[in-house]
Structure formats: C-alpha cells, structure tokens
Amino acid sequence: MINALGLLKRRRFLPLFVTQFLGAFNDNLFKTSMVLFATYAIFNDAGHEANFNALATGLSILPFFLLSALAGQLADSYDKARIIRIVKAAEIAIMAVGASGLLLAQNGYRTAGLALMLGAVLLLGIHSTFFGPIKYAILPQHLAPCDILGGTGLVEAGTYLAILAGTVLAGWIRIETAAATVLGIAAIGFAVGRQVPPAPAEGPPLKLNYNPFTASWRLISATMHIPRLFLAICAISFFWTIGSVLIIVFPPLVKNVLTADERVASGVIAVFSVGVAIGSVVINTMLKGRISARYAPASVIAMGAFVIVFSLLARNWIPAPPGTLLGWGAFLAHPGSIAVLGTLLAIAITGGMFVVPLYAFLTTTVTKDQTARTVAANNVVNAGAMTLGAIAVLLIGGLGVSSEDMLFLVAGMCLISAAIARKLHKVCDREDACLPCADGEAR
Structure with a gap:
C-alpha cells in the first residue's frame, strides 16, 4: 500500500482532489461572505x-x-x-449570479441582492448534488482497494481545508473582492476538472427515472435493505444533522454570545474545518487503511461531550462592552478564548474520526456500477435529516431557546449516532464485511 499522501502524485487522483478542493473553497467563500454580510451589515437581530x-x-x-x-x-x-466537466462549467454561471447579488447588496439594493444570493445558494446546491456522488464513486475506479480509505480521507481532509481557506478569506476581504474571486476560482476549477481521467460506466445502461419522488424512493429502497449500508447511511445522516445545527447556530452565537466580529466568526468556523481535516487523517492512520467502524462510537460520544463543554464555556463568557465587538486581538486576549478554540477543535477532530470510515463503506460495500447511486441514496437521506435539523432550529429558536441551550440537542444526537455506529461495527464483524488492506499499488 502506498502512503495516502502519495496518492497526490497520481494523475488518477490529483485532478479530482484539486477540483473538489477548489469547488469546496469557492462554495464556502461565497456562502460565508453572504452569511457574514447579512449577519453583520443587514440584520441586527439574533x-x-x-x-x-x-x-x-x-x-x-x-x-x-x-x-x-x-x-x-x-x-x-x-x-x-x-x-x-459539465458541472464545473455550470459553476461559472452560478457564481456570476452570486457575485451580482453580493455587489447589488453592497450598493444598497439589498432585497434584489439577497434574492440573487439565495438563488445562487440554491443553484450551488444543485451543483453539489450532481458532483457529490462522483467524488466518492470514482475512487474505486481509479484506486486499488487498499487505497480507497486513504483516498476518501484525503478527499474529506482536502474538503475541510478548502472550507477553512474559503471561510477565513471571506472574513478578511471586501465584498467586491469576494465577487471577483468566486468567478476566477470557478474558471480555474473548470480547467482543472478537464484533467480528471475518464471513468466510464461499468454496468449496463440504466433507464433514467426523472420523477424525483419515485426515483428517490426506489433508490433508497434498493440500498437500505443492506444492513451495513442502512446503518452507515443513518449514522452519516445524524452526523450531518448535527452539522446543519452547528452551521446555523455558530455565526449568531459568535456575534451575540461571544460578542466577536465577523473575522472571528470566520476564524471559528475555520478552526472547525481544520479539526475535521485532522480527524480524517488521524482515523486513517489508526485504522491502517482498514475500513471499519471500530472507533466510530467512541469518537462521536467524545464529540458530544466536547459540545457540552463548549456550551458551558459560552455561558460563562464575559461579553464585550455594550455596542462593541471583539476583534481577533481582543478575542485572543480574552481569558476564555483558548478554551473555546481548543474545544471547537476537539469537536471537529472527533467528528472527522467518526464520519470518514462511514463514507468508505458506501463505495466498497456495493459493486462499482452501483457506487454513485449508493452515494446518492446517502445524499437523499442526509438532505432529509439536515432539513429536519434546520426546521428544528427554527422551531426551537421560535420558542426562545438560546444558541447555548440548542447545543444540548447536538449532544443528544451524538448519543444516537454512537448507538447506530456500534450496531454497524457489530454487523461488520458478524458479516466479516470490513475490507482489509492488501498490499498493492494504486491503479
């Protein structure tokens, strides 16, 4: 087995990695710029x-x-x-819409600007929907079996490092610069995407079902009857439900509880991204390339414990004087800042350790001609779970529950995720389904 980082030297992996990196960077640069602009310049209510x-x-x-x-x-x-190539070409047009929205909102046309920005968010969701199954399903075609976990880990780590870069940059550049940058990165992503080696269909032609409801139902039904896939998808879905709640809660919490400015808000999200990337690499090292849920229950239980610690730290935070927000210097000088950042990093590391092996299950449990549909089934269930998470935040927030209290909901979901992961590990052991890492070079 080659070292996982050695995959970055392979033409069968590097263009895909860079394409995914640039896409995640661009997506988060735009979305974070939009959210920070709305949070700090448009709205004035938590x-x-x-x-x-x-x-x-x-x-x-x-x-x-x-x-x-x-x-x-x-x-x-x-x-x-x-x-x-088609998806990356569409990204250029989508970013043109988003950039127009940013510029309109910056110049006082806030209603039109917000409408275009939200429209771009919807289009970026479509973009990610069609790219998502490919970035995992293509790995079994381009990599040897013993390198799939390493490749999955690198894709996850690269994704979160890209989120880090896009998030941090969004907090430091002007809206005009952000608008120009997202267009430029989209063009570069299209050029790099053209270098991805061919990955033709390996099974018989499919009769496409364009009805989103019947197609989704059949897709899920065809996948979820396999016990280890069912459990892996459920565990991943709970993880992304947790993620959706945290993404919604963090910016208002940083502004209104930690009383920090938009640069600190972007930095807090960036710390989370670094942690997931670290966790992705750590779990690959611990498992030595073996696809297993062995450490998943303990990882997500630890994640829930750190979420509770973070909530307690937020409750005891000494806010800035009324009418002021802490910049990075003042935030780091605050006596509670190191504990807050360290706890966030720990949440993210344990989260990365939990989710990466589960994605590897999706692409190794089924034959290569079914991998994209398996990932797509996972995405459907994930989307439903994340939507429920977003609705829960709206409903619970409407009852007056604070962001600090909402973190206890996250901790509770971590326990459910741990129970599912434990069942997955038992099924894996019983069926001898985990893939050992055989020595061999990547194709």
Missing part, C-alpha cells in the same frame, strides 16, 4: 440572523433531497469525468 442562516441552509439542502436520485443514475450511466 432571531432574524438565525432564520436567514436556516433559510440559506434549507435552500442548499433541497436539491440533494429532490435530485440526488437522478444524479446517482447519471453518474452510473455516463462517464463521470464528462459529468465533472
């Missing part, structure tokens, strides 16, 4: 800020729920590299 973030999250998730089945069918029916 409830309105949370509602806007929940709406944006819901719009980005909706395409996964409606179109993942079609995306999976297409990815298993046509050359995946060709679909990547």
Whole structure:
C-alpha cells in the first residue's frame, strides 16, 4: 500500500482532489461572505440572523433531497469525468449570479441582492448534488482497494481545508473582492476538472427515472435493505444533522454570545474545518487503511461531550462592552478564548474520526456500477435529516431557546449516532464485511 499522501502524485487522483478542493473553497467563500454580510451589515437581530442562516441552509439542502436520485443514475450511466466537466462549467454561471447579488447588496439594493444570493445558494446546491456522488464513486475506479480509505480521507481532509481557506478569506476581504474571486476560482476549477481521467460506466445502461419522488424512493429502497449500508447511511445522516445545527447556530452565537466580529466568526468556523481535516487523517492512520467502524462510537460520544463543554464555556463568557465587538486581538486576549478554540477543535477532530470510515463503506460495500447511486441514496437521506435539523432550529429558536441551550440537542444526537455506529461495527464483524488492506499499488 502506498502512503495516502502519495496518492497526490497520481494523475488518477490529483485532478479530482484539486477540483473538489477548489469547488469546496469557492462554495464556502461565497456562502460565508453572504452569511457574514447579512449577519453583520443587514440584520441586527439574533432571531432574524438565525432564520436567514436556516433559510440559506434549507435552500442548499433541497436539491440533494429532490435530485440526488437522478444524479446517482447519471453518474452510473455516463462517464463521470464528462459529468465533472459539465458541472464545473455550470459553476461559472452560478457564481456570476452570486457575485451580482453580493455587489447589488453592497450598493444598497439589498432585497434584489439577497434574492440573487439565495438563488445562487440554491443553484450551488444543485451543483453539489450532481458532483457529490462522483467524488466518492470514482475512487474505486481509479484506486486499488487498499487505497480507497486513504483516498476518501484525503478527499474529506482536502474538503475541510478548502472550507477553512474559503471561510477565513471571506472574513478578511471586501465584498467586491469576494465577487471577483468566486468567478476566477470557478474558471480555474473548470480547467482543472478537464484533467480528471475518464471513468466510464461499468454496468449496463440504466433507464433514467426523472420523477424525483419515485426515483428517490426506489433508490433508497434498493440500498437500505443492506444492513451495513442502512446503518452507515443513518449514522452519516445524524452526523450531518448535527452539522446543519452547528452551521446555523455558530455565526449568531459568535456575534451575540461571544460578542466577536465577523473575522472571528470566520476564524471559528475555520478552526472547525481544520479539526475535521485532522480527524480524517488521524482515523486513517489508526485504522491502517482498514475500513471499519471500530472507533466510530467512541469518537462521536467524545464529540458530544466536547459540545457540552463548549456550551458551558459560552455561558460563562464575559461579553464585550455594550455596542462593541471583539476583534481577533481582543478575542485572543480574552481569558476564555483558548478554551473555546481548543474545544471547537476537539469537536471537529472527533467528528472527522467518526464520519470518514462511514463514507468508505458506501463505495466498497456495493459493486462499482452501483457506487454513485449508493452515494446518492446517502445524499437523499442526509438532505432529509439536515432539513429536519434546520426546521428544528427554527422551531426551537421560535420558542426562545438560546444558541447555548440548542447545543444540548447536538449532544443528544451524538448519543444516537454512537448507538447506530456500534450496531454497524457489530454487523461488520458478524458479516466479516470490513475490507482489509492488501498490499498493492494504486491503479
């Protein structure tokens, strides 16, 4: 087995990795710029800020729920590299819409600007829906079996490092610069995506079902009867439900509880991204390339414990003087800042350790001609779970529950995730389903 980082030297992996990295960077640069602009420059109420973030999250998730089945069918029916080129070309047009929205809002046309920005979020959701099944399903075609976990870990780590870069940059550049940057990165992503090697369909042609509801139902029914896939998808769905709640809660919490400015808000999200990337690499090292849920229950229980610690730290935070927000210097000088950042990092590391092996299950449990549809089925269920998470935030927030208290909901979901992961590990052991890492070079 080659070292996982050695995959970055392979043409069968590097262009896909870079394409995914640039896409995640661009997506988060735009979304974070939009959310921070709305939170700090448009709205002045914690409830309105949370509602806007929940709406944006819901719009980005909706395409996964409606179109993942079609995306999976297409990815298993046509050359995946060709679909990547089409999707990356569409990203340029989507970012043109989003950039126009940013510029209009910056120049005082806030209603029109917000409408275009939210429209771009919806279109980016469609973009990610069609790219999502490919980035995992293509790995078994381009990598040897013993390198799939390492490749999955690198894709996850690269994704979260891209989220880090996009999130941090959004907090430091002007809106005009953000608008120009997202367009430029989209163009570069299209050029790199053209270098992904062919990955033609490996099974018989599929009869495409364009009805989103019947297609989704059939897709899920065809996948969820396999015990280890059912459990892996459920565990991943709970994880992303947790993620959706945290994404909605964090910006208002940083502004209104930690009383920090938008640069600190972007930095807090960036710390989370670094942690998931670290966790992705750590779990690959611990498992030594073996696809197993052995450490998943303990990882997500630890994640829930750190979430509770973070909630307690937020409750005891000494706010800035009324009418002021802490910049990075003042935030780091605050006596509680190191504990807050360290706890966030721990939440993210344990989260990455939990979810990466579960994604590897999706692409190794079924034959290569079914991998994209399996990932798509996972995306449908994930989208439904994340939508429920966003709705829960809206309903619970409407009852006056604070962001600090809402974190206890996250901790509770971690316990459910741990129970599912424990069942998965038992099923894996009973069926001898975990894939050992055989020595061999990547194709």
